[in-house]
Amino acid sequence: MRVAQIGSGTPEIAVLAGVHGDEPCGVRAVERLLEERPTVQRPVKLVVANENALERRVRFVDEDLNRVFPGDPDAETHERRLAHRLVEELEGCLTFSMHSTQSYADPFAIVDGVDETAARLCPQLPVTAMVETENFAEGRLMTEIDTIEVECGQQGSESAAQNANRLMRAFLTAVGVLPGDTVSRDLPVFRLTDVVPKEPADTYEVFVENFTEVEAGAPFAAADGNEQVADESFYPVLMSPYGYRDVFGYAAEKLEVLESPAAAD
Template sequence: MRVAQIGSGTPELAILAGIHGDEPCGVRAVERLLEQRPAVERPVKLVVANERALEQQVRYVDEDLNRAFPGNSDAETHEGQLAAKLTDELEDCLTFSMHSTQSHNEPFAIVKDVTDTARELCPQLPVAAMVETGNFSEGRLFTEIDTIEVECGLQGSETAAENAYSLTRAFLTATGALPGDTVSRDLPVYRLVDCIWKDQADTYEVFVDNFTRVEQGDSFAAADGEMQVADEPFYPVLMSANGYRDVFGYTAEKLDVLSSPTAAD
């Protein structure tokens, strides 16, 4: 784990990258901030988490770090120990954690709950949606630390790296660490409802777009050509043919549309 800081004082904000070693976009955003050293009005902690997985260019070494929290310093796995160190390091910091995905090219935010902080900040970020994980939060960082996660774009893409930097700047502006105003936008909010499981197969297909309503009776995916049909309407989230080993993604319900203030406080 690598930890740095911009600005003087005790940080109450943290930028986190490299939870997964095959998602380098956030690391590049952190490196750009360290090169530029912008004059901040609040100190900011910068953390690159799973350096061992990043070096190997794998999602994790022993187990998924974002399913390992709160961790344990005596854990038998690398990520179990690292989760405990990260929990201590990020204590008392509002944390902005960057990821990338194989399912959707537009950035979107993920939160444990739609808190007042999420309602205030997420509409000020350049994201297409906010997703509440609901019952699918176990082991994630935001079960221990006040966190806003963002999916920055397609894994390994240059666009995701650029998005990560823009999202980080927007977060720092919205929280008052950087001067300036944020862009106002309306933001749809979804809550995960259920997993869409995969049968064992050689080929997988997805026929729907994330955050676009699927109607009852629509075919939305296939495993070796065998169609899966919607029993009831839903919104697909994190849907992809090969992003996850056991699931296509998640069904979600639409909760609300949030409106942003005209400028950051």
């Protein structure tokens, strides 16, 4: 784990990258910020988490870091020990955690719940949606630390790296670390309701777009050519053929749209 700071004093804001070793977009954004060393209005802590996995270019060494919080300092696995150290390092900080995905090119935010902080900050980020994890957050950093996660784009792509930089700077501006103003936008909010399982097969297909409603009775995926049909309508989230081993992704419901403040006359 690598930890750096810009600005003097005790940080209440942190940026986290490299939770998964096959998601380098956030690391590039953090390294760029460290190279530039901009003048800040309040201190910020910058953390690159799973350096071992990043060096090997694998998602994790022993187990998924973002599924084992709060961790254990005496655990046998690298990620559980690292999770414990991260919780200690990030305690007291609102943390902005950057990820990427195999399922969706446009950035979106993930939160444990739509509290005042999420409702205020997420519409100021260049994201297309906000997803509330509710009952699917077990073992994630957000269960221990006040966290806003962002999916920056397609894993390993140049656009994800560019998005990570834009997202990080928008967040740091919104919380008063960087000077300037942000642009608020209307933001749809979704809540995860279920996982979408997939049976063992050689080939998988997904027929639907994430965040676009799937109507009851519509085919949405297939395993070895055998179609799966929606029992009821849902919104797919993080759905892809090969992004996860045992599931296609998640089903969600649409809660509301957070509207940006009306411009003054």
